[in-house]
Amino acid sequence: MTRPSEDALIARFFAPLATSAGADGLTDDAAVIPPGEGDLVVTKDMAIAGVHFFPDDPPGLVAAKALRVNLSDLAAKGAVPAGMLLGLGLAADWSVDWLDAFAKGLAADLDAYGCPLLGGDTVKVPGPLTLSVTAFGRANRTVRRRGARPGDLLCVTGTIGDGALGLVARQAERDPATAPGWLAALGEDHRRHLVDRYLKPQPRVALARAVARHASAAMDVSDGLVGDLAKMMAASGTGAMVDAGTVPLSLAAAAAIATDPALRIRALTGGDDYEILLACPPARLSSLQADAGAVAVPLAVIGEVTGSGSVTWSLDGQPLTFGSERFEHF
Amino acid sequence: MTRPSEDALIARFFAPLATSAGADGLTDDAAVIPPGEGDLVVTKDMAIAGVHFFPDDPPGLVAAKALRVNLSDLAAKGAVPAGMLLGLGLAADWSVDWLDAFAKGLAADLDAYGCPLLGGDTVKVPGPLTLSVTAFGRANRTVRRRGARPGDLLCVTGTIGDGALGLVARQAERDPATAPGWLAALGEDHRRHLVDRYLKPQPRVALARAVARHASAAMDVSDGLVGDLAKMMAASGTGAMVDAGTVPLSLAAAAAIATDPALRIRALTGGDDYEILLACPPARLSSLQADAGAVAVPLAVIGEVTGSGSVTWSLDGQPLTFGSERFEHF
Numbered sequence: 001m002t003r004p005s006e007d008a009l010i011a012r013f014f015a016p017l018a019t020s021a022g023a024d025g026l027t028d029d030a031a032v033i034p035p036g037e038g039d040l041v042v043t044k045d046m047a048i049a050g051v052h053f054f055p056d057d058p059p060g061l062v063a064a065k066a067l068r069v070n071l072s073d074l075a076a077k078g079a080v081p082a083g084m085l086l087g088l089g090l091a092a093d094w095s096v097d098w099l100d101a102f103a104k105g106l107a108a109d110l111d112a113y114g115c116p117l118l119g120g121d122t123v124k125v126p127g128p129l130t131l132s133v134t135a136f137g138r139a140n141r142t143v144r145r146r147g148a149r150p151g152d153l154l155c156v157t158g159t160i161g162d163g164a165l166g167l168v169a170r171q172a173e174r175d176p177a178t179a180p181g182w183l184a185a186l187g188e189d190h191r192r193h194l195v196d197r198y199l200k201p202q203p204r205v206a207l208a209r210a211v212a213r214h215a216s217a218a219m220d221v222s223d224g225l226v227g228d229l230a231k232m233m234a235a236s237g238t239g240a241m242v243d244a245g246t247v248p249l250s251l252a253a254a255a256a257i258a259t260d261p262a263l264r265i266r267a268l269t270g271g272d273d274y275e276i277l278l279a280c281p282p283a284r285l286s287s288l289q290a291d292a293g294a295v296a297v298p299l300a301v302i303g304e305v306t307g308s309g310s311v312t313w314s315l316d317g318q319p320l321t322f323g324s325e326r327f328e329h330f
Numbered sequence: 331m332t333r334p335s336e337d338a339l340i341a342r343f344f345a346p347l348a349t350s351a352g353a354d355g356l357t358d359d360a361a362v363i364p365p366g367e368g369d370l371v372v373t374k375d376m377a378i379a380g381v382h383f384f385p386d387d388p389p390g391l392v393a394a395k396a397l398r399v400n401l402s403d404l405a406a407k408g409a410v411p412a413g414m415l416l417g418l419g420l421a422a423d424w425s426v427d428w429l430d431a432f433a434k435g436l437a438a439d440l441d442a443y444g445c446p447l448l449g450g451d452t453v454k455v456p457g458p459l460t461l462s463v464t465a466f467g468r469a470n471r472t473v474r475r476r477g478a479r480p481g482d483l484l485c486v487t488g489t490i491g492d493g494a495l496g497l498v499a500r501q502a503e504r505d506p507a508t509a510p511g512w513l514a515a516l517g518e519d520h521r522r523h524l525v526d527r528y529l530k531p532q533p534r535v536a537l538a539r540a541v542a543r544h545a546s547a548a549m550d551v552s553d554g555l556v557g558d559l560a561k562m563m564a565a566s567g568t569g570a571m572v573d574a575g576t577v578p579l580s581l582a583a584a585a586a587i588a589t590d591p592a593l594r595i596r597a598l599t600g601g602d603d604y605e606i607l608l609a610c611p612p613a614r615l616s617s618l619q620a621d622a623g624a625v626a627v628p629l630a631v632i633g634e635v636t637g638s639g640s641v642t643w644s645l646d647g648q649p650l651t652f653g654s655e656r657f658e659h660f
Contacts (some may be wrong), residue, residue, distance in 0.1 A: 022369075027565050028465075028475050029403040029549055030373040039352075040370070042463065043360040044415045046451045073359040085374045087417065087462045123377045127457015132417045134374065134464045137360075145358050219359055235357050 003096060006122050020083060020116035023277030031119040031313050034082060039142045041079040043135055045069050049091070049128040052173040054174060060105020061199050062131070067109050069222065072133035072203035072274040076220035077144075078212030079137025080205065081115035087132030089125035098174065112206055141212045147219035148279035149234035150307040155288070155299050157204050157275045159250040160225050164270020166198025181262040190252035197250075201274035210291035211278060218278035224269040226278055226322050230311050236279070244268060244315040263314075269322055279305050331371050336452050343433040350413060350446035361449040364412060369472045371409040373465055375399050379458040384504060389428050392461070399552065400465035402604040406550035407474075408542030410535065411445035417462030419455035419572060443535055446564020471542045478547035478566035478609035480637040485618070485629050487534050487605045489580040490555050490638070495593065496528030512590040520582035527580075529634020530647050531604035534654025537629075540621035541608060544604035548608035554599040556652050558607055560641050566609070572633030574645040576600060594645075599652055609635050 004012060015026045022032035023266045035042065049055045057065075071081055086106070090099075110117055115135065163279055169191050172179035183191065203220075211218050221228050225247065233240050247268065249257065257263045280288050285301070292299040313320040334342060345356045352362035363370065377396045379385045401411055416436070420429075440447055445465065464491035499521050513521065533550075541548050547566055551558050555577065563570050577598065579587065587593045610618050615631070622629040643650040 024474060024476070028407075030371050030409070030472075033370045033372055035370075040363045040365075041360050042363055042415065042448065043453050043466075044417055044449060044462075046417050046419060046453045046462065048419065048453060048455050048457075050456055051453065061649045077358075077360045081359070085372065085464060087374055087376050089376060089460065119373065119374060121374050121462075122583050123376045123378060123381065125378050125457060125460065126380055127460070128461055130376075130419065130455065130457070132374075132376065132451075132462035134372075134415060142362050144354060144361075146354070177612065201475075253429060269537075 009099070010122060013099055014086070014117060017103065017107050017110055017117040019148065020118055023116065023118045026119060029249065036082060036138045038138045038140045041074055041077050041137045041139050043070050044153050045073070045133055047131040052059035055128070056172065056174070057170060057199060059101040060268060063102045063106035063200065064109045065201060066133045067106065067115070067130045067135065067202045068203045069274060070133050071113055071115065071205055072201065072220040072222065074135055074137035075204045075208040076218045076276045077139055078208055078210065078215070079139035079142065080208045081113045082136040082138050083116050083118040084136065084144040085118055085134040088120065088122045089130030090122065091125060091127065091129045091156050103192055128136055139212050143211050143215045143218045145217055145219050145232045145235035148232060148238050148305045150238055152216050152279035152281055152305040153285055153301050154240060154242065154277070154279055154303040154305060155301050156221065156225065157207060157279050157297050157299055158247050159248045159253065160221065160273055161253045161267020161270060162194055162197035162250050163201065163272025163274065164266055165253055165256055166194035167272060169194040182256050182263060185259045186252065186255055190255055193250060193252040196224050198272055201272065203274055204276045206295040207276060207297045209293060210288060210295070211225035211276065213278055213291065214284045214288040215278040216281060218276055221273040221275045221277050223271045225273065225277065226269045232277065233305070239306040240303055240311045241306055242311065242313050244313050244320050246300060246302045248298065248300045265322060331654040339429070340452060343429055344416070346446060347433070347437050347447040350448055353446065353448045356449060363448065363466060366468045368468045370412070370468045371404055371407050371467045371469050371472055373400050373403040375403070375463055377461040384500065385458065386443060386504070389431040389528060393436035394439045395434045395529065395531060396461045396463045397436065397465065398531045398533045399604060400463050401443055401445065401535055402531065402550040402552065404465055404467035405534045405538040406541065406548045406606045407469055407472050408538055408545070409469035409472065410538045411443045412466040412468050413446050413448040414466065415448055415464040416450035418450065418452045420452065421455060421457065421459045421493060452639065455659035469542050471502055473541055473545045473548045475547055475549050476563045478562060478568050478635045480568055480635050482546050482611055482635040483615055483631050484570060484607070484609055484633040485631050486551065486555065486577065486607050487537060487627050487629055489578045489583065490551065490603055490605060491583045491597020491600060492524055492527035492580050493531065493602025493604065494596055495583055495586055496524035497602060499524040500528050512586050512593060515589045516582065516585055520585055523580060523582040528602055531602065533604055534606045534627055536625035537606060537622060537627045540618060540625070541606065543612045543621065544610055544618040545608040546611060548606055551603040551605045553601045553606050555603065555607065556599045562607065563635070565642050569638035570633050570641045571636055572641065572643050574643050574650050576630060576632045578628065578630045595652060621624030642660035
C-alpha cells in the first residue's frame with residue numbers, strides 16, 4: 001500500500017481524534033489548550049521501541065500505554081485529563097496497517113479518558129519507533145512528592161508487582177526459553193493477568209479528585225514501590241516504616257511468590273505498576289477511603305511516615321532490605 | 331568521566347534551568363504551567379540527529395535550534411513564550427561534555443526568551459539523539475492559518491531562502507566535495523551568514539504581539555515559503571498572487587542567485603527560514619508596519635490574497651512555477 005505524506009497521514013489517522021476546538025483539526029502549527037478551573041498540570045513521558053515496549057507489542061496497546069503512563073502521573077498529582085500532544089517518530093519500516101491499529105487504540109483511550117488530542121509532530125527516525133506524549137490535566141490542588149509529614153499514613157492503590165512479573169511473562173511469551181520455573185508453575189489465568197497488567201496499565205484517573213482532596217504527598221509507582229517511596233520521602237525530608245506484608249498483591253503475584261519467595265523483592269522493586277502511592281494525614285484516612293470506595297479504587301495502608309531520614313521495611317517482624325535492585329528504564 | 335544516573339543528570343544539568351515555581355525544581359513527575367492572561371498556546375516539534383540537524387553540530391546550537399523552531403511557531407500564532415518541556419533521548423554514545431554544552435546553550439536561550447524549563451523526560455535511545463520540545467506561549471488572540479480573506483496583503487518578515495542555502499553551505503563545511511559552484515563563488519562573509527542562518531534561526535518572538543493585534547492569518551515559514559503559503563491559503567479557502575521579485579533576500583542569497591539564477595527556486599521552496607508569513611487587512615498595514623518597526627523586525631509586502639483557489643507566482647511579470655520541489659523533513 002502506498003504510504004501517505006505527513007499531511008495526509010495526519011489528516012487520515014489523527015485529525016479525527018482532534019475533537020477539541022483548540023486543536024483546529026490539526027491544520028495548524030499550534031493548539032490552544034482548553035481553558036478550565038484549577039492548576040494546569042503537564043507531564044511528558046517518552047517511549048521507545050525496544051526500551052519501553054517490545055517492537056511487536058500490539059500497536060493499539062503501545063498507543064494506549066504511552067498515553068496511560070502519562071495519565072497515571074497526572075492522577076497522582078490530583079489532575080484529571082484535559083488533553084494530550086503526540087510526538088510520533090516513525091521508524092523506516094512503518095506500515096499503514098500498524099499506524100491504523102495504533103490510531104484506533106489511541107482513539108479508544110482518548111475517548112475513555114476524556115482526553116482530546118490537541119496536536120503534536122510526526123517525523124521519521126533512522127532508529128526505533130519513538131513516542132513522546134505530553135499530557136495535560138486540571139487539578140484543584142496539585143499534590144507534590146514533597147508534602148508528606150511525620151505521622152501521615154502511607155497508602156497504595158490496587159496491587160503491586162504485577163507489572164514487573166508481567167514483564168517476565170511477556171518476555172516468555174515472545175521467547176519461551178526465557179521462562180523461569182515459577183512462571184511455568186502458574187496457571188494460565190494468572191499468567192494472562194500478569195501479561196495484561198504489563199501491557200495494559202490502568203491509570204488511577206478515577207482517584208485524581210480524591211488525591212487532590214486528601215493526600216499530603218503522592219506519586220505514581222512506575223519505577224518500583226521501594227525506589228519511588230524512597231524518592232517521595234527524600235523529597236519530603238521524611239522517612240517511613242513499611243510492613244511489606246501489608247502491600248497488596250494480586251492472586252497471580254501471590255501465587256508466584258508462594259512458588260519462589262525471592263519474587264517478593266522483584267514485586268516491590270520492579271516497575272510498571274502505575275498505581276498511586278500517597279501519604280495521608282490520619283484524620284483524613286476515612287474520608288479518603290470513602291472517596292476511593294465511591295470510585296471503586298482499592299486502597300491499602302502499608303505504613304507510616306516518620307521523622308527519620310530513612311525508609312525501613314519489615315516482613316513478619318523482620319527487617320527487609322533490597323540491595324540495589326531497582327528497575328530503571330534509563 | 332563517569333556518566334551520571336538519570337536523576338543525577340537532571341539535577342546537575344537541567345534543575346538549574348527550572349526557575350519557574352511550577353517546575354518544582356524538576357523533583358516531581360509533573361509541572362504546573364504558570365497561570366497567565368489570554369490563550370495558552372502549545373506547540374511541539376521533534377528534532378532527530380541526522381534528520382533535522384547534523385550529529386556534529388555544536389551541542390549548544392542544537393539545543394537552541396530545537397527550542398527556537400518551537401518559539402517561531404508560537405510567535406506566528408501571536409504567542410509570547412511561557413515555558414517549555416524537554417524530551418531528551420540520549421544515544422548510546424552520549425557524553426557529559428556534550429550534555430554540558432547542550433544545557434549551556436539551552437540555558438542561554440531560555441534566559442534570552444524568558445521561557446522557563448518546566449519539565450520533561452530523559453531516556454536512552456538505541457538510535458540517534460532525539461529531542462522533543464513542547465513550548466507554551468500566551469496570546470491575546472491566537473492567529474490561525476485559516477483566517478486570510480480576499481484583499482488581505484501578504485507579508486513576510488526578514489529574508490527568505492538563507493536557511494535552505496545555508497544547509498548547502500553547512501553540508502559543504504562538513505564535506506567540501508559537496509560544495510556546488512555558486513558556493514565557491516561566494517565570499518566568506520556571505521557563506522558564514524548562510525551557515526549561521528541555518529544553524530541559528532532567529533524566531534520572530536518580538537513580533538508576536540503585533541501578529542496578534544493585526545494579522546488575519548499567519549504561520550511560520552519552516553517548510554519553504556511556496557509550500558507554506560499554499561497551506562495557509564488552502565486553510566483559508568483563498569488563493570493569492572505573489573511577486574517573487576518582492577520577496578526579501580539577504581545580500582548573501584542575492585549574490586548566490588546572481589551566480590546561479592536557479593537558486594531563486596531553492597530559496598523560495600527550501601525550508602528552515604523561521605520567518606513569519608502573515609495576511610493583513612490593508613487598513614491595518616500601516617499600524618502593523620509601525621509595530622514591526624518598533625521592535626526592529628523587517629517586514630515586506632509580497633502579494634495579495636485573492637478569492638481564487640490557487641496561488642500564482644510571478645517574476646518580472648512572467649509566471650513562475652515550482653514543479654514539485656519542496657523541502658520536507660518527513
